[in-house]
Amino acid sequence: MKDMAPDYIPTLDDVIAAHERIKPHIHRTPVLTSSYFNQLTGAELFFKCENFQKAGAFKVRGACNAVFGLTDEQAARGVATHSSGNHALSLSYAAGRRGIPCHVVMPRTAPQAKKDAVIGYGGQITECEPSTTSREAVFAEVQARTGAEFVHPYNDPRVVAGQGTCSRELNEQVEGLDAVIAPVGGGGMISGTCLTLSNIAPHVEIYAAEPEQADDAYRSFKAGHIIADDAPDTVADGLKVPLKDLTWHFVRNHVTDILTASEDEIVDAMKLTWARMKIVMEPSCAVPLATILKNPEVFRGKRVGVIVTGGNVDLDKLPWFKN
């Protein structure tokens, strides 16, 4: 089976333009270090804390780039997406900053806390049934009615270029990086990382980290073509979606390797990070550290950037409480 070629592959110029465009709307997030984790791993780890980002996740970079790149005419009709996660929050935040509508299609079964968060950022929710058929039908109806611009959570050059600004900052903040590791779900962050670093620091190794229970990117990488899973289940709920043509392009061409971790390893790494670094981060963000702890020989002696992708976690349902 031949994979589709993407329509447009963003360039470093797109990343630089994105960075200028979104700077007023995002944080230049800090990089934290931990002597505890350095001792434990034998590597020098530099945690790029996108959990401190606006709307609590890196996705605001891509969302802002898409929203603020629209013409006034496009913008007047608003933006639309289907997501119940950080992309919905981020697009709502970005649209709010520009003062335009943001339409979000969400399953009616999504947790009320997620709906409230989207509404809190000014998004307008249209509910669908929890099925792909219903979601697509409802989304088509919303788009037809509003003329809103669709901003895909990751398979969109504007979004990938926006996410690429994160490793551009990281490369400025940390001298002499040997490697960078980020989680891979749909592949927006890892693609932005590949795009930027392959241009400005091509010697830096790029690792993607994935849950064993949603390892479609790992299997795609080994097979040489996209393998999409049907409804994988993992605590790292941001990483359940499959690669698409644009993100597969970057993974295939620029990723050094993909490493995986079990559910227990992810939860242990998450809890250990909260306990030792005193930061709140999502299960998805713990996957890179879990794979570093599992494969210390890959990282020992290296200066490694670790992208902490977000901090939007339900504090009433922490995964180390088994009940």
Added chain:
Amino acid sequence: MKDMAPDYIPTLDDVIAAHERIKPHIHRTPVLTSSYFNQLTGAELFFKCENFQKAGAFKVRGACNAVFGLTDEQAARGVATHSSGNHALSLSYAAGRRGIPCHVVMPRTAPQAKKDAVIGYGGQITECEPSTTSREAVFAEVQARTGAEFVHPYNDPRVVAGQGTCSRELNEQVEGLDAVIAPVGGGGMISGTCLTLSNIAPHVEIYAAEPEQADDAYRSFKAGHIIADDAPDTVADGLKVPLKDLTWHFVRNHVTDILTASEDEIVDAMKLTWARMKIVMEPSCAVPLATILKNPEVFRGKRVGVIVTGGNVDLDKLPWFKN
């Protein structure tokens, strides 16, 4: 009843000397801001994140100052304290950095996690029964046997001078502060804050924040003499101890006001900070924000430094889980 006068009251010179002495052993912790909390309170809040400090709390400042100020002869005999909290961790850390023994007397009933943490930092635990009589007897025996230098958790000029380095950094990091707020338990941090700011920025108002259920400092402040409670109970477990002569000196002379918050207000502020700022902090650290949310008129329009004192919390026993 007349309060005892302290033997020695530390000066700004002591703070400056402490800062030079401890710099190689502590973090200059970052200051975080939150547009969410600024909107909510109408103030500009600057969170000084001592939860990111070495050993997870500001107390490492005072502990390092005491340990690294010892002569070689004193140091050879080690240091000793009685504490089951952050002071025990911090003194163990400081002693470990100097390569000398640290003796900690702890009730045998203290949680194993706290004992493990002290041992993890190299402290040597001697257990006592959970009573003041037993603690004092065991501590006297340890001190007689070892000749170790006693470092009190707060009623010690070396400790107060060390804690004073925190607001010295804060005043460098944030221009034009109008007020600073910190929790008050025994009063080590608030005293260091008073000591430093009354010298270098005497126009800055200094607020102390205390749990309603352990409001001995509040009642002392109103009464004009120390009132010590017998075993107060609060979720803010770092704030149960009473003021002593040295810390009372600073509270009486330099604190603008003491504000209190209920248990529910403290837990709500704690959870809200985790959710919005993505940082892990102790219940004690949430007391200042709880009092700001309760008394917005005191802080509105002001630039307020908020000292986040520590992040050592039991992740298996979070106070918003009622079971």
